[in-house]
Amino acid sequence: xxxxxxxxxxxxxxxxxxxxxxxxxxxxxxxxxxxxxxxxxxxxxxxxxxxxxxxxxxxxxxxxxxxxxxxxxxxxxxxxxxxxxxxxxxxxxxxxxxxxxxxxxxxxxxxxxxxxxxxxxxxxxxxxxxxxxxxxxxxxxxxxxxxxxxxxxxxxxxxxxxxxxxxxxxxxxxxxxxxxxxxxxxxxxxxxxxxxxxxxxxxxxxxxxxxxxxxxxxxxxxxxxxxxxxxxxxxxxxxxxxxxxxxxxxxxxxxx
Amino acid sequence: xxxxxxxxxxxxxxxxxxxxxxxxxxxxxxxxxxxxxxxxxxxxxxxxxxxxxxxxxxxxxxxxxxxxxxxxxxxxxxxxxxxxxxxxxxxxxxxxxxxxxxxxxxxxxxxxxxxxxxxxxxxxxxxxxxxxxxxxxxxxxxxxxxxxxxxxxxxxxxxxxxxxxxxxxxxxxxxxxxxxxxxxxxxxxxxxxxxxxxxxxxxxxxxxxxxxxxxxxxxxxxxxxxxxxxxxxxxxxxxxxxxxxxxxxxxxxxxxxxxxxxxxxxxxxxxxxxxxxxxxxxxxxxxxxxxxxxxxxxxxxxxxxxxxxxxxxxxxx
Numbered sequence: 001x002x003x004x005x006x007x008x009x010x011x012x013x014x015x016x017x018x019x020x021x022x023x024x025x026x027x028x029x030x031x032x033x034x035x036x037x038x039x040x041x042x043x044x045x046x047x048x049x050x051x052x053x054x055x056x057x058x059x060x061x062x063x064x065x066x067x068x069x070x071x072x073x074x075x076x077x078x079x080x081x082x083x084x085x086x087x088x089x090x091x092x093x094x095x096x097x098x099x100x101x102x103x104x105x106x107x108x109x110x111x112x113x114x115x116x117x118x119x120x121x122x123x124x125x126x127x128x129x130x131x132x133x134x135x136x137x138x139x140x141x142x143x144x145x146x147x148x149x150x151x152x153x154x155x156x157x158x159x160x161x162x163x164x165x166x167x168x169x170x171x172x173x174x175x176x177x178x179x180x181x182x183x184x185x186x187x188x189x190x191x192x193x194x195x196x197x198x199x200x201x202x203x204x205x206x207x208x209x210x211x212x213x214x215x216x217x218x219x220x221x222x223x224x225x226x227x228x229x230x231x232x233x234x235x236x237x238x239x240x241x242x243x244x245x246x247x248x249x250x251x252x253x254x255x256x
Numbered sequence: 257x258x259x260x261x262x263x264x265x266x267x268x269x270x271x272x273x274x275x276x277x278x279x280x281x282x283x284x285x286x287x288x289x290x291x292x293x294x295x296x297x298x299x300x301x302x303x304x305x306x307x308x309x310x311x312x313x314x315x316x317x318x319x320x321x322x323x324x325x326x327x328x329x330x331x332x333x334x335x336x337x338x339x340x341x342x343x344x345x346x347x348x349x350x351x352x353x354x355x356x357x358x359x360x361x362x363x364x365x366x367x368x369x370x371x372x373x374x375x376x377x378x379x380x381x382x383x384x385x386x387x388x389x390x391x392x393x394x395x396x397x398x399x400x401x402x403x404x405x406x407x408x409x410x411x412x413x414x415x416x417x418x419x420x421x422x423x424x425x426x427x428x429x430x431x432x433x434x435x436x437x438x439x440x441x442x443x444x445x446x447x448x449x450x451x452x453x454x455x456x457x458x459x460x461x462x463x464x465x466x467x468x469x470x471x472x473x474x475x476x477x478x479x480x481x482x483x484x485x486x487x488x489x490x491x492x493x494x495x496x497x498x499x500x501x502x503x504x505x506x507x508x509x510x511x512x513x514x515x516x517x518x519x520x521x522x523x524x525x526x527x528x529x530x531x532x533x534x535x536x537x538x539x540x541x542x543x544x545x546x547x548x549x550x551x552x553x554x555x556x557x558x559x560x561x562x563x564x565x566x567x568x569x570x571x572x573x
Contacts, residue, residue, distance in 0.1 A: 163343070169307050170343040174402070175331035175360035192346045192356075199388050200342055 003158040005124045012056035013234070014126040019135035021235035022127055026119040028242035033116035035249035039104065042111045045245070049118030058125050065121050066114050073113040077106035129155055135229040137222055144220045152208065160201055167196050257283055258304055258410065258443070263313035265299055273299040275465035276313070281458075283409070286442045288456035288473070290449065291486045295462040297445040301412050304443065305334040317410070332361060335408035339415040341392075341399035351376065351383040353398060357406045375405045379431070393424030400428060404435055411435055413444040417451055429455055453477060453491045461486045500525075 009015075014022065033045055053062035082093065086101025124132075129151040136147040172178055176189055258281040265274040274296045281287050289297040302308040303315045306327040315322045317333060338344055347353040354375055358368040376383050379401045387398055396416065403411065413432065417425040425448075433455060436442045446452050452459055452473060459476040461469040461483070469482040476482065477490040478498060 166338075166340070166343045167346075170336075170338050171346065171360070172327045173305050173307060173331055173334075173336040173338075174344070174357045175328050175406075177326070177328040177360070180326070180328075195348075195388075196342055196344075196346050203342075 004161055005121065005154055005157050007128050008056075008058060008061070008125050010056055010126065012126065014052060014056045014122060016234070017126075017238055018139070018229055018231050018235040019123075019127045019132045020139045020229065021231060021238055022123045023132070023136075025238045025242040026123045028239065028246050029119045030116040032242065032245040032249040033112050035246060036252045037108060038252045039108050039111060041249065041252055042108060042115055046111055046115035046118070049115055049122075052119060053122060056122070056126055058122060061125055062118055062122065065117065069114045069117045070110065073110045076113070077110050080109055081106040124154060131229075134225045134227060138225060138229050139231070141222065144222075144224075145217075148212075148217075156201070156204070159204065160197065163200050164193070164197055167193050167200075257281070257316070257318055258441070259314070259316040259319075260300070260303070261314045261316070263300075263303060263310045263315055265296075265303055265308055265310050267299075267308075272311075273465055274303075274310075277462075277465070277467055278313075279460060279467060279470055281441060281443060283441055284436075284439055285458055286436050286456050287444070287458045287460060288452040289443070289445045289460050289462060290447070290452055290488055291462035291468075292488075295486065296465040297462050298414055300462070301336070301414050301443065301445055304410070304412050305336045306330040307336075328360070331357075331408075332406075333408055334410045334412060335403035335406055337400050337403050337411070337413045337416055339418050341395040342388075344399045344402065345387045345395060348386060349383065350381045350385045350387055350398060353387050354402050354405050357402055361406070371405055371407070375401050393420050393427070396420060396424070397428055397431070400431060404431070408440065410441045410443065413442065413446075415445050415447065417446065417448055425451065449477065449488060450491050453493070461488065496525075 017025075029045070029049075033042060036042065050059070050062060053059050081098055081102050083096075084102035084105050085093075085096035085099055087099035087104070088101075089097045089099050090103065091098040133144075133147045133151045136142040136150075137144050168178060171189075171193060178186060178189060181189075260277050260279050263274050263277045264272060266272045277296070277300060289300065291297050299308060303310060303322065304317070306322040306325060309323050317325075317330065322330060345353055347356050351372060354372040355364055355368065358364040358372075375381075379397060381398065381401070387395060390398060396419075400413075400416070411432070416428055416432065420428060429451060432442060432444070444452075444456065446456075456473050458471065459469070459473045460467055461476060463486040468485055469476045469479060474494070477494045480490070483490055
């Protein structure tokens with residue numbers, strides 16, 4: 001079973017796309033989500049994201065991701081709901097009111113964030129990080145050290161999540177009650193855990209840097225990799241389709 | 257009392273790790289779990305303190321199923337030392353670290369302060385030291401101290417000597433022995449069979465999620481067939497005793513050598529073998545050489561009184 005953002009092998013269309021095309025298309029898809037305020041259009045984009053996930057057999061991972069983004073976006077939605085007094089009044093507040101306009105804006109925020117996140121995360125599930133790094137170096141001419149730093153950051157996320165889980169287990173075994181109380185209590189209990197996580201991450205990062213250094217990290221150039229990443233017709237088509245989505249989104253936004 | 261009744265367990269209901277494990281550990285026992293990586297030892301330990309709940313079967317602590325208790329409640333009875341102390345340590349001073357468990361359990365009173373002071377004294381810590389600046393052995397010792405200070409009735413150790421040098425290993429295990437002597441039940445996962453032989457009284461061998469041997473340490477360690485199934489190698493001292501017993505049945509079941517140094521060991525074994533006859537003399541020579549280079553020598557260097565008890569069970573292959 002793969003962990004968060006860890007490559008899942010497969011032979012879907014998304015898997016076969018050029019890594020740079022995948023990244024570019026996902027970025028365009030996200031831009032399309034942010035250019036339009038139309039809830040219907042965003043719902044279509046959200047459905048497209050889930051269809052894409054289904055096409056590469058990653059519905060389970062996508063649902064997990066959607067839940068995580070939903071939790072985060074709900075916080076933003078609540079803030080928006082309380083600070084955007086628009087439309088018909090639903091409930092009065094000391095500083096304004098909760099209105100239908102605010103409710104629609106909050107709902108739009110939630111759908112937008114979830115829809116924008118899905119393709120971006122699917123890129124990581126459907127692409128080997130080595131391919132992503134090498135393609136960025138070969139196709140986009142990004143200096144290797146920056147491409148490596150980016151993919152290493154992604155690579156370390158599941159590692160740190162695993163570390164955090166281990167640290168929480170260790171503290172639970174000492175009597176810390178993560179399993180009771182509300183959000184505030186849990187947040188307060190999490191603060192001391194940041195120290196061992198920070199220490200562990202600094203140690204791991206340092207070890208990884210030394211390991212890369214002793215294997216000739218600084219000697220690597222654009223020509224060091226033998227594998228090429230030429231753009232195929234399907235890659236151009238994917239980019240064009242996402243560019244079209246941006247155009248539609250901008251048009252819808254302009255139309256109001 | 258810790259009881260496992262036909263326990264089956266897995267992580268997130270995926271790959272089964274424990275496939276029907278049953279055993280009981282009485283109060284005050286010192287039990288070592290041995291076996292290859294992936295045999296299910298650490299999983300069994302996580303079931304003891306409730307970090308993992310069984311998929312089927314029951315884990316009982318003093319007659320209460322772990323499923324009926326929260327892990328934080330179990331922490332009062334079961335102390336757990338993790339293999340990696342850095343996951344456990346989270347405070348800025350040694351003293352704070354030792355008090356952390358009391359605070360988590362809501363018991364940071366004057367009595368707790370007194371116990372922390374006593375543990376600082378016993379372990380030889382400087383109370384204001386930064387735990388993260390201590391060396392690996394000292395951090396492991398601090399992690400052990402932070403568990404021991406709560407005086408749990410059961411102490412679970414998951415590979416407590418991994419990554420420690422000989423001196424650090426001796427110190428950690430010496431303290432564990434002291435905690436056991438004060439009445440605590442000690443359950444330890446350990447890959448070092450020398451440590452198992454030196455400290456544990458009972459050994460449970462696991463392989464592929466099942467218990468394949470369970471008995472007194474020496475009885476388990478001399479069973480090469482079982483150890484082979486679990487890819488374990490017994491300490492050389494066990495082999496020496498088996499060779500002596502096979503060559504000299506007169507010695508079976510009796511202490512034949514007692515020594516504090518390698519040289520004393522060699523001399524004692526040779527003298528006894530000389531009394532037993534020429535045939536056994538050759539064996540004693542071999543045993544002496546083995547002792548000098550292996551487990552007995554190690555034991556002697558540790559300052560322990562190494563002894564060889566001849567076994568009449570079987571000859572070493």
